[in-house]
Amino acid sequence: MFRKITGIMKYLKYSPANRHSLTPIPKDVEEKLGLDIETTKKRLDEIFHHNEGLIIRPFKIRTFPRNRSFICYIEGLVDTDAMELNVLKPLMNQDISPFLGIKTSKTITSVLVEEMITSVNTFLVGSLNQVVDELLKGGTVIIVDESPSAVVISATHWETRGVTEPSAETVIRGPREGFNEDITTNITLIRRKVKSPKLKFECITRGIYSKTNLAICYIDGIASPKIVEEVKSRIEKINIDVVLESGYIEEFIDDQPFSTFPTVGTTEKPDVVVGKIFEGRVAILCDGTPFVLTVPHLAVEHLQTSEDYYIKWPFATTLRIFRLLALVLTATLPAVYVGVQTFHHEIIPFKLFLSIVSSREPIPLSSLTEALLMIVIFKLINEAGIRMPKAVGQAISIVGAIVLGQGVVEAGIASPLMIIIVALTAITSFVVPGLQNSIFLIRILLLLLASIVGFYGIAFGLIFIFVYMCNLRSFGVPYLSPFAPTSVEDLEDTLIRAPLWTLLIKRR
Amino acid sequence: MGKQVQISAYQFTVLLMGFIVGSTGIIIPGSRAGQDAWLAYILGWLGGFLLFSIYLSLYQRHPGKTLVEIHQVLLGKWLGNAVSILYIWYFLHLGTLVLRNFVEYTITISLPETPLWFMAIFSAVIVAYSVKSGLEVTSRTAELLVPLTFVFNLGITLLLSPYMEYKNLLPFLEHGMPPVLEASLSVLTFPFGEAVIFLMIFPYVNQGKALKKSFVTAFLLAGVLLLSATFRDIMVLGETGIERTIFPPHLSTKRIPFLNLDPFIGVMFYVTGGTKMCICYLAATMGIAQLTKSKDHRVFVYPIGVLLVGLSLWIYPNIAEMLRWAIEVWPYYSIPFQIIIPIVLLIISMVQGNRKTSKNSS
Structure with missing residues (x-):
């Protein structure tokens, strides 16, 4: 009986943050792209079986009329206007073979990437798995016969909510913009406030099925490298099927999963995040949610609001x-x-x-x-x-x-x-x-x-x-610092908000 | 030899302040000297400085070592451990006394129908939780709470200032020096000499050099606080009031019109007394852990906690007995632990040190 209770107690101490992944994440076998376009097409059809979204459109590249090729993408994820204008139009209309000469060393796909496709974000991938991944992320893939690599053009386009004022964190004075559900927009919102290469974003993908993009954001030189490493290692240990919200991440990286006090902060406002990362904190952005996590999160932060810094x-x-x-x-x-x-x-x-x-x-x-x-x-x-x-x-x-x-x-x-x-x-x-x-x-x-x-x-x-x-x-x-353990220098931004100039001098 | 747990010099100061104010906040130190209690108090206070310097110099001759380890070095394994066991008993006894003191206070003043055991267990559980969390957490909590008691005390003194009668301090030295000296011994041993327990805490302070400064600060602040409380109570209550009542500060706060701050005095007492209990409890558990060469003192927290509560209920039959014992027996009971053994240890350490240096030079 007693042993049973202590067993349960031991389990309570067992923090998921320290737990190693119990089952290894299943990894697909790397599959090379075949040279024959028909087999590739067949494989794609097999993989996307009963999945009506995949669109495959065969076409001819004017420069290489002998090689059959097709373009494929998933409906709804891709900016089709840009594809027509920047990819299909030059490929099908222009013939650049007179300028190519006898550069036999180049493969067809690399010629496409380097000389014909005008889209910005264009690159080559070598395996079928990568092709599938890129398709799912919203890329457009061009596969050419007798070529060992495929061209990926990443120009995504989907509907997102606009940048609006968050309803839970309204301010009287201060910026009114809030994050939305798209991580790229969110990163942009932060970048627009900090124009320095010291602002770092490190991307990690979590979720076996959802493959959700996470970005760890901090200021190099201000954030403690130890904390950044700790955040990364804790996120890397997460083993979960689907990440729908940053709350999933929060629960996994929490120091005290059984605690009744929040030890991870959340906010919806870019100016708050920027303020926090300038205090040496690390922010974690998660695709699909406007809520950004900030760590370490201390009790005193509940007394502070972003507006405190905008008024006298x-x-x-x-x-x-x-x-x-x-x-x-x-x-x-x-x-x-x-x-x-x-x-x-x-x-x-x-x-x-x-x-x-x-x-x-x-x-x-x-x-x-x-x-x-x-x-x-x-x-x-x-x-x-x-x-x-x-x-x-x-x-x-x-x-x-x-x-x-x-x-x-x-x-x-x-x-x-x-x-x-x-x-x-x-x-x-x-x-x-x-x-x-x-x-x-x-x-x-x-x-x-x-x-x-x-x-x-x-x-x-x-x-x-x-x-x-x-x-x-x-x-x-x-959790209670800077009250306990007391550090006198840090007390000037707790119960009293010292004038900004004194706060800024300290930051140097 | 570095200890794993580390507290800052400021935390140490706060712990020491909390410890000294401890349970002294609800009685008048040196009350046996009547209206001259303040003089007895000052003498005891000065003696406290001297005693603590002895403890500190003993520690500085053996940096990084707790009392138990110092015993083993200076007295040898068997004798050293025997003395350590005596000290652990002394710490435990001190903790017991404080616990009983607190429980008696609450029951006498505000909760007359609550059973003794209930309050004892209730307050011990929280102390045990804090001790179980370790010295770091205990000192952080003290850091948050102990300064509040200073504010409270200051507030009460200010509220009472209209009711102070300077005449109550007279006649000065009515019965001559002997009762004052006797009372000053009791002040010396309670609370100042009790700080011998900090020989167990010293090695955990991460700024060893700041110890002297912290100790002087803590002694000054806590001493002034208690001195002002002593003056306040003498002047408000007068001599007869001091001698008659069980908890004078409680009686003097009753003089504040419209307000009755009894529970706050109790709460304040629980903060400082709780700090004192935590330190006694911690010192006892850590002492046992070091004696048994166990790496974790947490194992001993619950057994000792049960002992603490049990002893506190069993050791005195009633409050009168407890106070009589605390005032009449405790000073003499403490003399070997607070004065004789540390001085003997210091002498042994100096002799050994001299021998070593002479060996090295020859």
């Missing part, structure tokens, strides 16, 4: 202090209320206590039950508000505000003060959106502890959470 520093500092206040309130307010009511009446002025007691008089429930009930109800309304279709929104807000808010008081289930407390808790929890889920758990924990031993319970709970947070690390960096 005294205001930014005030805002940060308010954010901390909100964080404290949202975590402890219900617990303090219950603690005061149950154990420490003497701590508040007597008159206030009397008014609390008189408002609670008709309520049959204990203050703990009351608090839990209201918190759960609010959480449900919140969850419903996110998932429901927009058209029903009004109904929910009426139900939430009037039916529940007023009805609960009139029915004598909760006291008006409790409603105020829960409402305040809810409002403040939106001030630090990144920690909402962790704080919810902390709130419940503190509430339960406060109902058992009052303020001592809250203190025990908070100290436990502090010890727990001190235990956490994000890519080797202690």
Whole structure:
């Protein structure tokens, strides 16, 4: 029995980040391109069997009229206008054989690439697997008879969402653009802000089937090489079929997969990403999602927003202090209320206590039950508000505000003060959106502890959470730094936002 | 010999401050001297400086070695280990005392119906979790929380300033020096001499050279904090108040109108006392680990934790007994551990060192 429990505990310690891939990724056998065009065509037909998208169009190259050839691509991925203009038109119309002379050393395909096709991104591949890969990525392939290599022209074109303002991270002042689902656009958005060759993007493909492109982005010379290496090695260990969102990556590279605090940051805004990589962090872009990961991610980042750096520093500092206040309130307010009511009446002025007691008089429930009930109800309304279709929104807000808010008081289930407390808790929890889920758990924990031993319970709970947070690390960096371990130089961008010029001087 | 876990000099300072304030924050050090407690306190404080210098110079003669290892070097394997076992008992006993102190405080002041064992287990579990996470995590938590207690204490002192009566300090030296000296011995051994436990922590500080500075800073800050608290309590409560009450700071905060900050004093006490408990607990587990040549002290955390809670419940029948013991017996009980053995060790180390250097020169 005991052994079983320790076994489970051992499993809990077992972080997927450190796990080596259990099954080796199946690798296709390298298949050379045949010289005979008919066999290649047959193989392609076999591979894309029951897959109607593949389009094969035979044509003749004017310069080499004796060699049969065909062009193939997958419908919908390719910019067909560009293909017609830059590839088919010159190949079928021009005859450059008079200029070629007797350069027998060159193969037909290399002549095509070097002298005829005007597309920018054009190259040769030698194996059938690569041909298939390129086709799936959106390339156009030209295969010529009696030639050992195939020409790939990569000019993709598909519909993407425009660059719009992200709905979850709105700002009053600052750039409004947000990432979209296309990794190339996202990389461009970052590159446009940093015009330096020190900005590095390293591409890795993950997902056995999805072959999703990931890009690790950092500034050479600012990011710690150790962290960059660590990120790369952790991503390389990922063994998964499909990567749909950066959340998949996050779960695999997380230091503490069982932790209730996020140790990987996400953002939708290019200016935030650029700010983070200039602080020495590493960003991970993932194709197919506007959410970019940043690591290492520390607790203090929840108090910072990009806007802090765009407004004057005294205001930014005030805002940060308010954010901390909100964080404290949202975590402890219900617990303090219950603690005061149950154990420490003497701590508040007597008159206030009397008014609390008189408002609670008709309520049959204990203050703990009351608090839990209201918190759960609010959480449900919140969850419903996110998932429901927009058209029903009004109904929910009426139900939430009037039916529940007023009805609960009139029915004598909760006291008006409790409603105020829960409402305040809810409002403040939106001030630090990144920690909402962790704080919810902390709130419940503190509430339960406060109902058992009052303020001592809250203190025990908070100290436990502090010890727990001190235990956490994000890519080797202690989660609570620069508060603990304290480093005085780094404190100037935490609770206070020091003037930008002092921050910038330090960066040199 | 480098230890794997490393803490910074600042973290060490904070740990030492937390340790000294520890459980002293809820009693008046040197209260047996009545209105002259502050004088007794200052004498004990100065003596504390001296004692800690002895510990520090002992460590600096054996850099990178914990107390257990120093014993083995200086006293030989058998005698050294025997002394180490005594010390581990002493650390454990100290931790027990602090735990019981805290539990008694909470139960006497705010939660009279809560059973003793419940609070003991509850508070020990969190300390055990912190110890299990290691010295690094403990000191990081201390770094976050201990400075808050200073703010709290300052706030309480300021709120009480209108109620201070300077007359309460008079008459000066009513009964002459003897009671003051006696009380200063109890201040010396509780809390300052207890810092002998840091001989177990020294090797883990990564800036060995900054130790002296950190120790002076910590002694000054924590000392001033306790001194101000002593003055505050004497002046607010008067002599009779000090002698009669069990937890004077609690009684003096009651004088603040409209507010009752009892629970905050308790919480503050838990932060500093918890730091002290953590250090005692850590020192005991690490000592055992080093004695048994075990690489990981974490194995011993739960057994020792059970012992800690069990002892704290069993060792004193009630709060009066506990306080009497802490004030009357503890100073004499501590003298060998805090004063005699370290001085003997230092002398042995110096003699051995001289012999070695003379050997080298000849």
